[in-house]
Amino acid sequence: MHDVNLLPNINRVWTTILIECLKNHQIKTFFTSPGLRNAPILSAISALETAKVHSGIDERSMAFRALGYSKFTGSPGVLVCTSGTAMANYLPAVIEAYQTNIPLIIISADRPKELVELGDNQSIIQNNIFGDYLRGQLLLDTPNIKIEPQEFYDKLSRFLNGDKPAGPLHINFPFSEPLDLTTDTTPSEYKNKLNYLKDKRTYDKTKIEFELPKIDKSKKTLLVVGAVPEYEDKSQIKSFINESGLPCFLDIGSGLKFSDIDSNKILPSFEHPEIRTLLEQNKPEVIIHLGGRLVSKHYYSFLKKTPELEVLLVGNEGQYTHPAQNPTWKINAPISNFCKKAIETSYIQNRTPYTFDCKHVVGQKEDIIDNSPFSFPSISKRIVELLPEGSNLYLGNSTSIRSFDAFASTKTHAKNIKVFSHRGASGIEGFNASALGLAEVSDGPTVLVHGDIGFLHDMGSLLMYKNLKLPLINIIVNNKGGGIFRHLPIANDSVTLPLITTEHDMEFEKLFDWLGLDYTLVDNISRLESAFGNALKKQSICFIEATINQDENMAVYERLKTLKL
Known part of the structure; x- marks a missing residue:
């Protein structure tokens, strides 16, 4: 952190704390759009030597650019915009991120509440603008010295590190003037406290416990792999498929359709009428469904027609599923964790032979x-x-x-x-x-x-x-x-x-x-x-x-x- 005594005003002090907290959470990639109200945030980002900054004029484009980054890395891209309608342009990408468990962070600058209520220029009610399509929302106070730097840091850290599924988070940050380098009366002893900020995180998202449900091995079992984020390790999933000996349908979103899985195990698309007929004539009794939704609507039509099917659904908590899914069992855990445990416990071995010849x-x-x-x-x-x-x-x-x-x-x-x-x-x-x-x-x-x-x-x-x-x-x-x-x-x-x-x-x-x-x-x-x-x-x-x-x-x-x- 640079010499904190050079920070000219309380806005720059608080935005420095914000960026320091993001840095300590290994979040350093920003997708920014221009504006004056967000100038204190942009200034703090520019002072972070390790920051990667992409700048663009169109907020909707920047939101999808950040979405692409987050889909590949599994880390949240940080969107930064000014006040008013700017953040409304993020909504389509925010919805997509929410429904596919992709992390995003939106930091919107705002005017103080009292100015918004008076209808000040370039102001709208920014609270809850994303409705139900957020994993969390943090509505900050206007920067002031009544809140200690460590207290503010802890509030941000708890929000970023919360026990919630991956998805978009929104931080709304109101600023009074000055927005530029004009100095104010923020005491130097208040600024000096930034040198002693402590990160107190304790929550470990990697420790996820779950039990494997008991499934009758005499029942005919079909393996279905839906959408799986590309930042997940898929080696365990491939091992699970290859060792199971089960017939398997791989959705395009699984990322495994063109892999080294034996093509003899793989069912062609549900879009083929002949494949649907084959399944209806030789119905599975159990489906193990790994991951998210499938592209094919015919899969869900098949589920509706066969309510007697037992379905084990494995995927991350908060994952968006089709109404027809109606799983018998649901495991909220990384798919690779499930596959590893299933292999180690011989969970999928020795099941009733169940094959299809689609060559x-x-x-x-x-x-x-x-x-x-x-x-x-x-x-x-x-x-x-x-x-x-x-x-x-x-x-x-x-x-x-x-x-x-x-x-x-x-x-x-x-x-x-x-x-x-x-x-x-x-x-x-x-x-x-x-x-x-x-x-x-x-x-x-x-x-x-x-x-x-x-x-x-x-x-x-x-x-x-x-x-x-x-x-x-x-x-x-x-x-x-x-x-x-x-x-x-x-x-x-x-x-x-x-x-x-x-x-x-x-x-x-x-x-x-x-x-x-x-x-x-x-x-x-x-x-x-x-x-x-x-x-x-x-x-x-x-x-x-x-x-x-x-x-x-x-x-x-x-x-x-x-x-x-």
């Missing part, structure tokens, strides 16, 4: 895709095959993530690919920003695949891409509108469909030319392969626009539905 349908699917026109299925299959070891795959919502979730192969790909998405609230916004935030902290290449509507929804974030040198490939699959709705019954409503597909005739070459960003347009698999290979070699930010014909894309999906076991 034929998977082989048929590969043949159809390999011989189809340029489409979402062919794009997702080829990208999986081309992704190098150690890549990050960031997937947009709607058709993008479903296409990768439906991926199946007769081969074991044995790639370490980390997969990221926004499946907490399944919104389409923020992907350009989140992929950037992730790429900034990853050593491997990051590949974002999303649709044209999601891309257009987050165009403002492209301003942050300027002058950055990162291995980030942003692939926009342009089908000229919200193509997913053509797969749903609403497609028969010719009056409503145009209002929800938001069709357009745009291509994006001129946009990227104006921004000065690397861009390639492709319209077939060979050109995609070439553009993707060149982008990997450049190890810089590259955009690839892949244009597909909507009717041809639909025809491929219709053919895939005809597959037979």
Whole structure:
């Protein structure tokens, strides 16, 4: 800590304590937006030599940038904004973080309560603006010397270290003037107490005890792995799957779909009618579900139809689950802890044999895709095959993530690919920003695949891409509108469909030319392969626009539905 006697006023004293507390909690990455009311916070951050600071003008973009960082690291990115409507722009990212147990910290500057109540300029009621989408909220007093520095530090530390699930935390910090370097009458003896701040944390989140429920080993058991945060150790999960001998469904969010797990153990997507029929004819009696929600809605339809199923759900406390889940047992613990204990106690060994042979349908699917026109299925299959070891795959919502979730192969790909998405609230916004935030902290290449509507929804974030040198490939699959709705019954409503597909005739070459960003347009698999290979070699930010014909894309999906076991 620098010479505390040089701190000019009480605002700078308190913000110094705040940043010192964050530093001691190993929180040092900040995503800031400009303003005057938050100047005392920005000043304290700039004085922290170990701080990593990303600055941007658009709060919504910065929130998703922080979300991408936190998804990769498991550590909270700290958002800092001025007073008024600035923090309201954080809400979509805050919701996503809450519903996927991703840590974020929001520090909003505010005016003193008495000024807010008088309707002072650039002031709104900031308390509870995020509603129920927080793990905690700390409403601070306006800085004053009646509260001792250690008392203030302890209050912050207890809040940051509380016994609560991971997710967004909000600190609202009101400041009276001066906001600049103007000196006030804060006594030097008060400032000197900052030199003696003590960190008193005792809570240890690693000590989590749980019991394994008794499950009849004679019952047919299916293993399902949903979304698992990529910062979790997955080696124990893979060992659990391989040693169990159980048939297994791997959701795309598990991050294990392309790993070295034996492909003979893996069930193809629930999206295939034939797979659903197979499960209904040979029903499991027990499901061990590791992790969060699945992309496939058909899994939850299956659960609704089979209420007699016993379900063991394993995941972190606060994890958002589907209403149809209705688990028989719930273990709130890191999944790797459960898997380790299950292996050590032979919990999953010697269960009744329960197998499926799906190779034929998977082989048929590969043949159809390999011989189809340029489409979402062919794009997702080829990208999986081309992704190098150690890549990050960031997937947009709607058709993008479903296409990768439906991926199946007769081969074991044995790639370490980390997969990221926004499946907490399944919104389409923020992907350009989140992929950037992730790429900034990853050593491997990051590949974002999303649709044209999601891309257009987050165009403002492209301003942050300027002058950055990162291995980030942003692939926009342009089908000229919200193509997913053509797969749903609403497609028969010719009056409503145009209002929800938001069709357009745009291509994006001129946009990227104006921004000065690397861009390639492709319209077939060979050109995609070439553009993707060149982008990997450049190890810089590259955009690839892949244009597909909507009717041809639909025809491929219709053919895939005809597959037979």
